[in-house]
Amino acid sequence: MTETVEGLSINLATVRQQWGFAEAVEGCLRHGIHAIAPWRDQIAAIGLDQAARIVREEGLQVTGLCRGGFFPASDAAGRRAAIDDNRRAVEEAAALRADCLVLVVGGLPAGSRDIAGARAMVVEGIAAVLPDAVAAGVPLAIEPLHPMYAADRACVNTLSQALDICDALDPPQTGALGVALDVYHCWWDPELEAQALRAGPKRLMAHHICDWLVPTRDMLTDRGMMGDGVIDLPAIRRMVEAGGFSGPQEVEIFSAEHWWKKPGDEVLATCVERFRTVC
Amino acid sequence: MTETVEGLSINLATVRQQWGFAEAVEGCLRHGIHAIAPWRDQIAAIGLDQAARIVREEGLQVTGLCRGGFFPASDAAGRRAAIDDNRRAVEEAAALRADCLVLVVGGLPAGSRDIAGARAMVVEGIAAVLPDAVAAGVPLAIEPLHPMYAADRACVNTLSQALDICDALDPPQTGALGVALDVYHCWWDPELEAQALRAGPKRLMAHHICDWLVPTRDMLTDRGMMGDGVIDLPAIRRMVEAGGFSGPQEVEIFSAEHWWKKPGDEVLATCVERFRTVC
Structure with missing residues (x-):
């Protein structure tokens, strides 16, 4: 029987070209990984009930569901x-008993140049959903995306901005609203350490890892495996831990030309090896 | 005789594939543009003395020389x-009587993952050059680059960070050290308005314009002509003016697949038309 790899989660986007939900779970279990983060299209393909049954029967931790958001219109x-x-x-x-619903908040509406307006729509949207999330017991995790996605994917681009929204909508820090910190989006931010401390244990809900490649050949699908790029992963892990997060590190790699073309087992074996040596 | 276009400068990178320095100056003058910002390789190709003679004889304003920087090693x-x-x-x-020397500060040294260390090298490098710049009467303008260039071009990525360096090295705001605000790099920044006000007239040394295209097909050479993207240029101009900058807006467009393939006169005519209608 494979030894459990403690503290590692696999975001299933990492093997989305190789496997559907059930195969990806089987792959993770083969490699001793008992935490996953699926995407909604992967859940829809197998059906929510079936996916929830697999999660329950295998005793999986779901470190996040990807994704809600895209509020501006x-x-x-x-x-x-x-x-x-x-x-x-x-x-x-x-239904999946996910630790959080990850929010990629959305960018500018078509034809708009009003980023302040888009940001206001994001706050309104989260405010509208938050009571339902509280009632369902599902924490909402705002994921600041790299500023290169400000126009078309997420107009919340720093941890500071995301935490300002948390302060506005959940001032008592109930744990209903927080942030997902992805090293790919935040590694360059000179305020990262300070903002991770500001977030604290109630608001640090997810810690996504991969690496920033030099050169980066595609703005969306050229993320690197941990260790292959320039991000100081242990330094950021220490910041996240100092902020009070003790959950798994979740590997999320979009890699059209490299990792999505490798066998899923090779990808997962590499994730485990790099997790143990460079994270 | 062509009417002068007040308040418009052309960064000669915008027509670098079409023209050398002398031809680019002739082109600008044909279109009524009397302010330019050349690159050092363009100056080297014609020779500094000859370039300085053209600047002097034509009475050109040089809104900046591109570029110094690249300090980390x-x-x-x-x-x-x-x-x-x-x-x-x-x-x-x-020699060119430039309004400033633009600093693209540099990214991580080869093989390094230490962005804090690279940032410290930048501060040291600027500190070392500043006395020479003061003696020569050349203001140094730190240009924060978009965070997508943090690894390989500039580890100073926000106006806030650049102004922190100014505070550290020139606390009395003598006008020797300031910032170049390029809309391409800063448009997404939620702190932009506040930081432009913080900078003030002594530290706002240049205002570069172009546009952010959706989609952006290349991280370096797919900048848009003003009006073709999602940046609210008048809003940012108002921020820059509120900060106290009254110099020309400088068009800087790297566009390998579009504008660099057009005749230089068409590019300049478009710059003038868009400057008058959307900036």
Whole structure:
């Protein structure tokens, strides 16, 4: 029987080209990994009930469901539809007993140049979903995305900004609203250490890892395996731990030209080896 | 005779594939543009004396010389060589009577993951060059680059960070050290307005414009013409003006697949038209 790898979670996007949900879970278990973070399309493909059954029967920790968010829209109907979709995502996260629902908040509505307006829509959207999330027992984790995605994916781009939203919507720090810290998005931020401390244990809900490659050949799908890039992963892990997070590090690698083309078992074996040696 | 376009400068990188320095100046004058910002390789190709003579005879404003910087290096010899090169850049900027020497500070030394260390090398390097710049009467303008360049081009990535360096090295705000604000690098920054006010007239030394395209197909050479992307240029101009900068807006567009393939006169005519209508 394979030894359990404590403290490691696999975001299933890392093997999305190789495997569906059930195969990915089997792969993780073969490598001793008992924590996962699936995407909603992967859950939809197998069906929520079946996915939840697998999670329960295998005793998996679900370190996050990816993803809610994408709140800004050109009109009120679009914004309402986004909020409704986030409510469904909360239900799915509850069924999977996920530690949090990760929010990639969305960028500018089509044709807009109003980033301040988009940011206001994000706050409104999270405020609308938060009561449902509290009722379902699903913490919401705002994931600040790298500023290169500000236009089209997420107009929340620093931990500081995400924590300002938490302060506005959940001042008593109940644990209902927090942040997902992904090294890929935040490694460059000179305020990272201070903001991880500011976040504290109630708001640090996820710690995603991968690496920043030099050169980066594609803005979306050229993330590196831990150790292959320039991020000081142990330094950031210490910041996250100092902030009070003690959950698994979750590997999330989008890699169209490299890791998505490798056999899933090779990817997972490499994740385990790098987790043990460079994280 | 062509009417002068007040308040517009052309960074000659915008037409670097079409023209050398002398041809680019002739092109600018044909379009009524009397302010330019050349790159050092363009100056070297024609010779500093000849370039300075053209600037003088045509009465051009040089809104900046690009570029000094690239301070971090793996060893002390490399860092000394960078400082020496910056001293030569100061001399060139003085000969061209440039409003400032733009500093692209450099990223991580080869093989390094120590971004805090690289940032310390940047501060040391600027501190070493500053007395020479003061003696030559050349203001140094730190240009924060977009965080997607943190690893390989500039580990100073926000206006806030650049101004912290100014505070450390020139606390009395003598006008010897300041910042170049490029909308491409800073448009996403939620602190932009506050930091432009913080900078003030003594430290706002340049205002670069272009646009952020969606999608962006290349991280280095896919900048957009003003109006073709998502940046609210008038909003940022108002922030820069509120901060006290009253110099020209300087168009700097790296565009391998589009504008660098157009005739230089078409590029300049478009810059003038967009400057008048969307900036």
